[in-house]
Amino acid sequence: MSDCRSPTGHTRLTRPEGRSHPAGFRPGGEPEEGASTLYSPAMSADPAPGPPADPTVSVIICAYTLERWGDIQAAVDSLRRQSHPPHEVLLVSDHNPDLLERARAAFPAVRCMANSGPQGLSGARNTGVSAASGDVVAFLDDDAAADPDWVARLLDAYRDADVIGVGGGVLPAWKGARPDWFPDEFLWVVGCSYEGLPVTRAEVRNPIGANMSFRRAVFTSAGDFDPTMGRLGKDAAGCEETEFSIRARKASPGGRILLEPGAVCHHNVSPDRLTRQYFRRRCRAEGRSKALVSRLTGTDQALGTERAYVLRTLPRGVLRGLRALAGGDLAGGARAWAIVEGTALTALSYLVMSIQLLRGRFGAPS
Numbered sequence: 001m002s003d004c005r006s007p008t009g010h011t012r013l014t015r016p017e018g019r020s021h022p023a024g025f026r027p028g029g030e031p032e033e034g035a036s037t038l039y040s041p042a043m044s045a046d047p048a049p050g051p052p053a054d055p056t057v058s059v060i061i062c063a064y065t066l067e068r069w070g071d072i073q074a075a076v077d078s079l080r081r082q083s084h085p086p087h088e089v090l091l092v093s094d095h096n097p098d099l100l101e102r103a104r105a106a107f108p109a110v111r112c113m114a115n116s117g118p119q120g121l122s123g124a125r126n127t128g129v130s131a132a133s134g135d136v137v138a139f140l141d142d143d144a145a146a147d148p149d150w151v152a153r154l155l156d157a158y159r160d161a162d163v164i165g166v167g168g169g170v171l172p173a174w175k176g177a178r179p180d181w182f183p184d185e186f187l188w189v190v191g192c193s194y195e196g197l198p199v200t201r202a203e204v205r206n207p208i209g210a211n212m213s214f215r216r217a218v219f220t221s222a223g224d225f226d227p228t229m230g231r232l233g234k235d236a237a238g239c240e241e242t243e244f245s246i247r248a249r250k251a252s253p254g255g256r257i258l259l260e261p262g263a264v265c266h267h268n269v270s271p272d273r274l275t276r277q278y279f280r281r282r283c284r285a286e287g288r289s290k291a292l293v294s295r296l297t298g299t300d301q302a303l304g305t306e307r308a309y310v311l312r313t314l315p316r317g318v319l320r321g322l323r324a325l326a327g328g329d330l331a332g333g334a335r336a337w338a339i340v341e342g343t344a345l346t347a348l349s350y351l352v353m354s355i356q357l358l359r360g361r362f363g364a365p366s
Contacts, residue, residue: 054084054155055134055135055136055155055158055215056086056087056133056134056135056136057084057086057087057134057135057136057137057138057151057154057155057213058086058087058088058089058090058128058132058133058134058136058137058138058216059079059086059088059089059090059138059139059140059151060089060090060091060092060125060128060129060132060137060138060139060140061075061076061089061090061091061092061139061140061141061142062091062092062094062115062121062124062125062128062139062141062142063091063092063093063094063096063099063103063142064093064094064095064096064099064121064124064142065096065099066096066098066099066102068142068143069099069102071142071143071144071268072091072103072142072143073106074145075140075141075142075143075144075145075146076089076091076107076110077145078140078145078146078147078148078150078265079140079146079151081148082146082148082149082150082151082152083149083151083152084149084151084152084155085151086134086138086151087133087134088111088132088133088134089107089109089110089111090110090111090112090113090128090131090132091103091107091110091111091112091113092113092114092115092124092125092127092128093112093113093114093115093124094115094119094120094121094123094124095114095115095119097114100112100113100114111131113127113128113131114127115127116130117227118227120227121209121225121240122224122225122226122227122228122229122240123227125139125224125225126224126225126227129216129219129224132216134216135215135216136154136155136158136213136214136215136216137213137214137215137216137219138151138154138212138213139209139210139211139212139213140210140211140265141191141209141210141211141265141267143267143268143270144170144210144211144265144266144267144268145173145265145266146211146264146265147263147264147265147266149262149263150168150211150263150264150265153168153260153262153263153264154166154168154213154260154263156260157201157258157260157263158215160256162254162255162256163215163255163256163257163258164214164215164218164248164249164252164255164256164257165207165212165213165214165215165218165245165248165255165257165258166207166212166213166214166257166258166259166260166263167204167206167207167208167211167212167213167257167258167259167260167263168207168211168212168259168260168261168262168263168264168265169193169211169259169260169261169262169263169264169265170191170192170193170208170210170211170264170265170266170267171192171193171264171265171266171267172187172190172192172266172267172269173266173267173268173269174269174274175268175269175270175271176269176270176271176274177274178269178274179274180331180334180335181276181331181334181335181337181338182274182279182335182338183317183321183335183336183338183339183342184317185313185314185317185339186279186283186338186339186342188208188286189273189278189279189282189283189286189342190267190269190273191208191209191210191267192208192210192267192269193208193261195313195317196308196309196312196313197259197261198259198261199261200261201258201259201260201261201262202258202259203256203257203258203259204257204258204259204305205242205245205246205257205305206241206242206244206245206246206257207241207245207257207259208241209240209241210265210267211263211264211265211267212241214248218248218251218252218255221248221251221252222244222247222248222250222251222252223247223251225240225241225244226240226243226244226296229243229289229292229293239286239289239290239292239293242289242290242293243292243293243296245257246293279338279342280341280342280345283341283342283345283346283349284345284346284349285349286346286349287345287346287347287348287349287350287351287352287353288349288350288353290306290346290350291349291350291353291354291357292353294350294354295354295357310343314339314343317335317336317339318336318339319336320332320335320336321333321334321335321336321337321339322336
């Protein structure tokens with residue numbers, strides 16, 4: 001699995017003059033006695049003269065089910081402990097009134113709102129973006145928890161004006177025993193950083209949706225996430241962040257999207273995602289989603305990253321598994337087979353969906 005340590009020489013963000021840490025908070029994010037709430041926008045404003053202020057950050061959490069209530073609490077709690085507190089936190093309930101009511105009662109300092117668009121992750125994200133006021137809009141999955149320096153490390157990557165988006169490292173938090181057949185190369189199946197991604201800060205095509213951010217101005221020029229793509233409830237669709245990232249770069253000539261592996265969140269992997277059935281379903285869904293993205297953006301942009309992954313990363317993974325098998329580790333053979341099977345399922349699903357789109361059985365989003 002990729003080592004998600006931060007790049008050598010990482011520099012911490014500076015605070016405005018005359019303030020050693022944000023108002024109302026000690027270093028490490030613990031509130032001082034009598035302090036006001038963490039997410040008050042007034043905390044980010046400092047009228048005193050001094051160096052240019054760091055960009056402000058709005059963090060959006062999209063949630064759809066009370067089954068993840070404990071995860072949602074952990075996600076919000078992780079944002080309370082940020083060394084660089086966010087400007088605001090927004091929780092968007094995806095057409096679940098009971099969840100919205102409970103969130104408003106539990107998180108008075110969080111801006112809780114209903115998804116005003118089509119049901120699904122893209123619609124919920126768009127609702128959050130339209131309500132956000134920070135210079136940077138960051139997204140944290142409802143079943144993920146951010147490290148205390150998550151916001152600070154994301155912001156550090158925005159020092160160059162041509163950076164329009166930054167993603168972070170996503171480490172799996174296994175809620176059951178990890179299957180010994182599950183290869184590091186396919187950790188994307190459970191929404192986590194996988195073997196083959198950069199381990200130091202580098203330019204990428206798109207970030208992982210569980211841990212990503214963009215300058216808010218990008219949404220003005222590029223538009224919103226496509227509501228016809230992405231997850232709806234528990235389905236396994238995806239790639240809405242891929243399509244948006246490609247579109248954002250087109251709308252921002254010379255703009256770069258970076259991966260900052262040191263901006264870490266821990267993404268829960270529930271037991272239902274540890275089965276062969278889920279692995280296969282997610283691979284098929286990825287193939288279908290990539291076909292839709294290819295229809296929208298062209299295969300060169302949609303599949304450029306995947307070509308290098310398939311030609312370099314996956315063969316190395318198969319060889320590594322076979323070497324382990326030759327050394328007596330039966331699980332090594334199982335991992336090698338999982339790579340072959342997952343690749344074949346994804347490719348076949350891509351091909352079938354592409355043919356269906358050509359025949360007009362599925363209308364590509366306009």
